[in-house]
Structure formats: structure tokens, C-alpha cells
Amino acid sequence: MPYLPTFSLTSHPRWQAAIALLSAVGLLAGCAPMSPAKDAPYHARAPEINRPAVRPTRSLSSFxxxxxxxxxxxxxxxxxxxxxxxxxxxxxxxxxxxxxxxxxxxxxxxxxxxxxxxxxxxxxxxIAQQDTVQNxxxxxxxxxxxxxxxxxxxxxxxxxxxxxxxxxxxxxxxxxxxxxxxxxxxxxxxxxxxxxxxxxxxxxxxxxxxxxxxxxxxxxxxxxxxxxxxxxxxxxxxxxxxxxxxxxxxxxxxxxxxxxxxxxxxxxxxxxxxxxxxxxxxHPEFIRQMREWFEDAGPANRSLLVRRSLVRRGYLETETPDDSALRQALTQFQADERLVVTGVLDFPTYERAMRNFVSLTPQGHLQRVGWVNNAGISMAADTSQQGQPAHIDMQIENLMVGREHFLPGEQIFLSATVSRTSYLYCYMENAEKQVIRLLPNATNSSGWIAANQAIRIPDWMSPTPGFVLDAGIPGQERVACFASANDLTGKLPASLQQPAFRPLQGASSLEDIGVQLRQAAGGDSLVGQSSLKWQVTAPKASAAAPQ
Incomplete structure (x- = not known):
């Protein structure tokens, strides 16, 4: 029987392409109509995909x-x-x-x-683009x-x-x-x-x-x-x-x-x-150099440096806190430094925490002060700086700078600024040794004050300041403010929880107030304190008119 050669359609390249195309059309036809329910898990990922991949940051410039x-x-x-x-x-x-x-x-x-x-x-x-406030x-x-x-x-x-x-x-x-x-x-x-x-x-x-x-x-x-x-x-x-x-x-x-x-x-x-x-x-190269140091340090050294910086500033009590305490300290530090609060040690937080440990050499180059050395040892913790209370800056805001004498009935304007977000308690002692509470009051019932932002006592820029502060009878008057990281109002004796602007029966002086506040804080020494004093003098008697 003679041998007959065989020929397969699938062996030809053109036929292979045609068969592949027909197969794809058949598969698509067999899947139609499409069911939206089958794609539900796929579409459910849309909100996550639509979210930004990075966290927002504050606009920081060279100045x-x-x-x-x-x-x-x-x-x-x-x-x-x-x-x-x-x-x-x-x-x-x-x-x-x-x-x-x-x-x-x-x-x-x-x-x-x-x-x-x-x-x-x-x-x-x-006029072309009116808004609610303008209307x-x-x-x-x-x-x-x-x-x-x-x-x-x-x-x-x-x-x-x-x-x-x-x-x-x-x-x-x-x-x-x-x-x-x-x-x-x-x-x-x-x-x-x-x-x-x-x-x-x-x-x-x-x-x-x-x-x-x-x-x-x-x-x-x-x-x-x-x-x-x-x-x-x-x-x-x-x-x-x-x-x-x-x-x-x-x-x-x-x-x-x-x-x-x-x-x-x-x-x-x-x-x-x-x-x-x-x-x-x-310095134009400051941020670039900080970024380079941030990337070279590694996660462990970054965390150690920032934790030691937070200890020195009073946000942490120890260099080895638990995750909850560290996150709370980071969030408060970020809020005080006007960063986006995330509770995560990112580069903006690292840069804000470590920028005070950078200086310029005589040649104009940036250098680290007390950072990680070649042996991998981080900057030594300064125990003298640990556990420092919040700093309070108080000033008399009357027009005359450095004024220390007032006439009876003359208005007095004060301001206070805390270095860390704190609960602020302010008291006044008049010439009769009566003590009244200025803050907290009806307009600020908790006394919570943001860091690095002056609070006016009273707020003379507000049309409804809540109270006025007038000089009393001749003698010395004092005002003291105390800052605490925790709310101490509910822990104070009942005699100090009386309404504001009334003489307190349970306090004889501002020093007594400080003692009771520290006792309410559990003997904690991390209660910042600052005070001001001025003299109220009687007006000079005018000379008698000639007869």
C-alpha cells in the first residue's frame, strides 16, 4: 500500500492564529451576559485603591x-x-x-x-464669587x-x-x-x-x-x-x-x-x-541633610534618638516606654509642633525632634551634636533635663512695657504661654490676701491650653471676654499659673472647686495653691509654675486750689 502524507490544519501558523481567535470569541460568548455579583469582591477594593498612598504633611519652608x-x-x-x-x-x-x-x-x-x-x-x-461670610x-x-x-x-x-x-x-x-x-x-x-x-x-x-x-x-x-x-x-x-x-x-x-x-x-x-x-x-541644605541622616540611621537608631529627645522635653518618663505610651507621646509632640498628628515616627517628626541637636561648623557645614557615633552609641541621656515640667511664660500685656505699678481700678491685661499642651490653672492674690481662681472659668471650663499659643487673661480682643481684671486697693497683687499634663480639677479639695472669681476659703496664699495642686497630682513634681506681681499705688493728692 503506497504511503500518503497527512496534513494538519493546526500546524499552519495562519490557521493557528485563526483558531485562537475563534476560541477567544467562543469563550467571551459563553460568559455573556456578565454577572455583576461575581465582580463584587473586585470592586470592593476600589475605596482602598482610591485612598492616597502617603500621609499628608504640613507645608514647611526654609523660614x-x-x-x-x-x-x-x-x-x-x-x-x-x-x-x-x-x-x-x-x-x-x-x-x-x-x-x-x-x-x-x-x-x-x-x-x-x-x-x-x-x-x-x-x-x-x-462680587463675582460671593460666599456665606461675605453675604x-x-x-x-x-x-x-x-x-x-x-x-x-x-x-x-x-x-x-x-x-x-x-x-x-x-x-x-x-x-x-x-x-x-x-x-x-x-x-x-x-x-x-x-x-x-x-x-x-x-x-x-x-x-x-x-x-x-x-x-x-x-x-x-x-x-x-x-x-x-x-x-x-x-x-x-x-x-x-x-x-x-x-x-x-x-x-x-x-x-x-x-x-x-x-x-x-x-x-x-x-x-x-x-x-x-x-x-x-x-540653611538651604538642612532638610536634605536631615533626610540623609534619617535614611542612614535605621529604624532602631531613629526610634532611640527620638525617644531620648522626647524624654528631655518631658513627653516621656523613660527611654523604654510601651507602645501605647510612645504613641501618646508622639501624638502630643506632633500636635505641639504643628505637624499632622499620626502617632507614627515619620520623617517630619524625626526632623522636629532632632533639629535642636544640629549646628554649623566654622566652615559652614552642618554637624550633629551628640548623635550616634561610629561605635553605634547614641547620645547620652541628660538626666538633669529629664522630667522637666512644662515651661510657662507670663507677661503683663499693657501698652507700657515692663509696667509694675497701677492705680486702683485700672485694667490689667496678662498673657500666658505653655511649652507643652497642658491644663492651666491661674490664681490671683490681692492686697487683702484673698485668693481667687481666674482659670478655669465659665468660658474655659477645663483650662486646656495648646502649646506655644498665648492665652490672654482676660481676652481683651474678644467682645465677650467673660471677666475683667482691675487693680484693687493699694498694695501688692500677684498672679500664679500652674501647668499639668493631666486634668486635676476633680482631684482638688472641695474648697478649691468653688466657682471662679470668688474668694477661696481653702487657700491662704498662692504657695498654698501650689502645694495642693502637687498633692492632687500625686506628689508629681512635673507641675510647671510661673508668677507675676505688681504694685497698686494710691493716686497722688492734688494740691489745694488757692482761695
Whole structure:
């Protein structure tokens, strides 16, 4: 029988492709119609996927610490609260769409947390985009039910110019052969942004000579690329690698705004503002160097360094706390340092905890003070600094700085600032040795006070302060404030739990109050204390008129 060759349809490449296509169509037809219930587990992952992969962070610039430094300078100078407003800050180049005016408001707020130096008056009315506050303000103004306070100063300025690609550097090189081609490219571009700002007198709408600020900043962009292409027989392959970066204009404008506000208000208040611009934290390489140290330290050393820093600041009692105590300390520290509260030791928390252990060498380089050495030993715990109570800064806020004498019936304005978030208890002792409680009171029943933010006693900026503080009969008067990490109200004797502003029968002096507060805290010495005193003098008798 002769041999007959066989032929299979599936052995031909074209038939194989056709069969694969028909099989795919058959599978799709067999699955139709699709059931949404079968995909429910898949769609249930959508909320998790839609969430951001990183935690939010506060906007920190090179001058964030300088703004806090200015706040303390204003506090030390004894200046009163000044009302200020701002015009809209336009960008005539049309290339930078940022909320410059809101950055000004934020900078003013950060410079007034302790000093109460500036309060922003919102005068802006946008007819094209009305909101609830503007609508209500217009309605109340027309009915004479509201009066806007006139500011003393106003800020004016503009983004003067944005010069793009002032410097441009491009490099391209390549090779070519019969079977291999290579190419390399590199480019760098620099853009210059200029901001002009001025300080004006609101009453006369005139700019104050010499109170101006003109600064520039450079932002850059660049990229690198590598191309490889070759041929193997009749087939070609190609490989591309690229790396690009572009610095944002938003943080650059914020840096210019904060620098301008430091210069303008520092000159206006006649304080040595330049001292706040020489901090190590304003060094351009500070954050970059801190990030490098953060990544090189490792999780164990990071945790140890931060825990020791928290012990020295009074947030922890021991360097080896349990997870719950450590998380609570981190959350309170983050809240006091104006970070996003997460309870996690992330880089912003690490940077805030360790920034006071960095200094500049005479050559201008950043160096660590007491950090991990080559042997892996961390900075030694300073036992003299451990367990320190919260620091309380108290001042008399009357217009005359350093005033210590008052006339009977004259109003007295005080302020207190705590270094850590605490429960604050303030008492006054008059010339008759009567003791009354000022805080907590009806307006602040718990006495809970945020860190690094001045509380007024009484709040003279509020239309309903709750009470006034007047000088009594001639003699010495004193006020003492005590800060505790825990609420001690329910642990105090019943004689000290009487309503505020009434003479306390269970206390004979401010020293007695301090003893009872510490006893309520279980003999805890971590109760901060600060006091002020002044003299009330009788008015001088006027000379008798001649007959």
C-alpha cells in the first residue's frame, strides 16, 4: 500500500492564529451576559485603591522656624496687637497660579501665636464669587449691626516677573554602527521668580518709605535620557531610559512671601529680625541633610534618638516606654509642633525632634551634636533635663512695657504661654490676701491650653471676654499659673472647686495653691509654675486750689 502524507490544519501558523481567535470569541460568548455579583469582591477594593498612598504633611519652608523666632521677638519687645490687612497679590506674568494672599495670612498667623502681634482683617469682597461670610457681612453692615475694625497697616505687592529658561544647557551625543546605535541627552533649565512687597499706612493709603522687600528665587528643571537600539538579523530592538525633575513654583512663592513678611514687619517693629534669618534650620541644605541622616540611621537608631529627645522635653518618663505610651507621646509632640498628628515616627517628626541637636561648623557645614557615633552609641541621656515640667511664660500685656505699678481700678491685661499642651490653672492674690481662681472659668471650663499659643487673661480682643481684671486697693497683687499634663480639677479639695472669681476659703496664699495642686497630682513634681506681681499705688493728692 503506497504511503500518503497527512496534513494538519493546526500546524499552519495562519490557521493557528485563526483558531485562537475563534476560541477567544467562543469563550467571551459563553460568559455573556456578565454577572455583576461575581465582580463584587473586585470592586470592593476600589475605596482602598482610591485612598492616597502617603500621609499628608504640613507645608514647611526654609523660614518656618524664622517665623516662630519672629513671634518670640515680638513677644519680647512688648508690642501690642496690630490690625493688618492685605491687597490681592497678582501675578502679571500669568505663569504662577498660587494663593499668595493666603500665604501672607498664614505667615502672619505663625508670627502671632505667642505674641498676638498681628490680627488680619478680612476686607476683601469678591462680587463675582460671593460666599456665606461675605453675604452676611454685607447684610449686617447695611443694617448697622456690625462694625469692621480699621486696620493700621496693609500689605501690597505682586509677582513682578517670571523669567523662564534664563539659563539653558542641552547636551546630546550619539553613536551609530551597522548593528548598534546609542544616544545620550541631558538638559538643565533655570527660571527666576521675583516678588515685590511693600507695607503701607491704611489711614492715608501711603507706602512707608524703607519698608519694602524685593527678593528673587531660582527654580530648576532637568532631565537625562539614554537610547539604545540594535538589530539582530532581520529584527530590531530599542531601549529607552529617562529621568526628569522639575521644582514647583508654589513652594518657591511661599518662601519668598515668608522672607518678605519677616523683613517688612521686622523693620516696622524695629526688632533685630536678622537674628531669625541666621538659624541653622534656614540653611538651604538642612532638610536634605536631615533626610540623609534619617535614611542612614535605621529604624532602631531613629526610634532611640527620638525617644531620648522626647524624654528631655518631658513627653516621656523613660527611654523604654510601651507602645501605647510612645504613641501618646508622639501624638502630643506632633500636635505641639504643628505637624499632622499620626502617632507614627515619620520623617517630619524625626526632623522636629532632632533639629535642636544640629549646628554649623566654622566652615559652614552642618554637624550633629551628640548623635550616634561610629561605635553605634547614641547620645547620652541628660538626666538633669529629664522630667522637666512644662515651661510657662507670663507677661503683663499693657501698652507700657515692663509696667509694675497701677492705680486702683485700672485694667490689667496678662498673657500666658505653655511649652507643652497642658491644663492651666491661674490664681490671683490681692492686697487683702484673698485668693481667687481666674482659670478655669465659665468660658474655659477645663483650662486646656495648646502649646506655644498665648492665652490672654482676660481676652481683651474678644467682645465677650467673660471677666475683667482691675487693680484693687493699694498694695501688692500677684498672679500664679500652674501647668499639668493631666486634668486635676476633680482631684482638688472641695474648697478649691468653688466657682471662679470668688474668694477661696481653702487657700491662704498662692504657695498654698501650689502645694495642693502637687498633692492632687500625686506628689508629681512635673507641675510647671510661673508668677507675676505688681504694685497698686494710691493716686497722688492734688494740691489745694488757692482761695
Amino acid at each position: 518656618s522656624d524664622s517665623l516662630m523666632c519672629m513671634d518670640h521677638l515680638f513677644r519680647e519687645s512688648g508690642m501690642g496687637t496690630v490690625l493688618i490687612t492685605s491687597k490681592s497679590i497678582p501675578d502679571y506674568s500669568g505663569r504662577i497660579a498660587v494663593a499668595t494672599k493666603e500665604m501672607i495670612v498664614t505667615a502672619l498667623s505663625q508670627m502671632s501665636r505667642v505674641s498676638n502681634a498681628f490680627r488680619f482683617v478680612d476686607y476683601e469682597v469678591n 452676611l457681612t454685607t447684610l449686617l453692615l447695611n443694617n448697622n449691626q456690625i462694625r469692621l475694625q480699621r486696620p493700621a497697616l496693609y500689605v501690597s505687592g505682586a509677582v513682578a516677573f517670571v523669567d523662564q529658561q534664563v539659563i539653558s544647557n542641552n547636551v546630546e551625543v550619539g553613536t551609530s554602527a551597522s548593528r548598534l546605535e546609542t544616544g545620550y541627552s541631558q538638559n538643565k533649565r533655570s527660571t527666576v521668580i521675583g516678588l515685590e512687597m511693600h507695607l503701607g499706612d491704611f489711614r492715608s493709603r501711603t507706602f512707608i518709605p524703607g519698608l519694602d522687600s524685593a527678593n528673587e528665587i531660582v527654580i530648576g528643571s532637568g532631565g537625562q535620557g539614554l537610547d539604545l537600539s540594535g538589530r539582530i538579523g532581520n529584527y530590531g530592538v530599542q531601549f529607552n531610559v529617562g529621568r526628569d525633575y522639575a521644582q514647583g513654583s508654589g513652594p518657591a512663592i511661599r518662601t519668598l512671601v515668608e522672607l518678605a513678611m519677616i523683613e517688612l514687619l521686622g523693620k516696622w517693629a524695629r526688632v533685630p529680625y536678622w537674628q531669625c534669618l541666621t538659624l541653622e534650620q534656614t
